[in-house]
Amino acid sequence: MTFTVHIMPSGRRFDVESxxxxxxxxxxxxxxxxxxxxxxxxxxxxxxxxxxxxNYGTNRPPALSN
Known part of the structure; x- marks a missing residue:
């Protein structure tokens, strides 16, 4: 499955594989x-x-938490 990422405020987009x-x-x-x-x-x-x-999988690095 492919997902599209939109970068703001530039509006650029790129696809990310699952x-x-x-x-x-x-x-x-x-x-x-x-x-x-x-x-x-x-x-x-x-x-x-x-x-x-x-989906962070089984590990969610502390640096990337909310």
Missing amino acids: DESVLDAALRQGYAFPYGCRNGGCGACKGKLLDGSV
């Missing part, structure tokens, strides 16, 4: 997103969810 992170999908498609550790631990890639839901 088996990849938003960061990995953005980087794969040429977007320059900030990141440090690539696993959610440092919080550099943290964003705000405006609509929809997220």
Whole structure:
């Protein structure tokens, strides 16, 4: 399954596969997103969810909590 991410306020969009992170999908498609550790631990890639839901799997890194 594929999901579409909308970046605000730029309005840019990109697709994310169900088996990849938003960061990995953005980087794969040429977007320059900030990141440090690539696993959610440092919080550099943290964003705000405006609509929809997220499945964090069995682990939810503290840096990415609400």
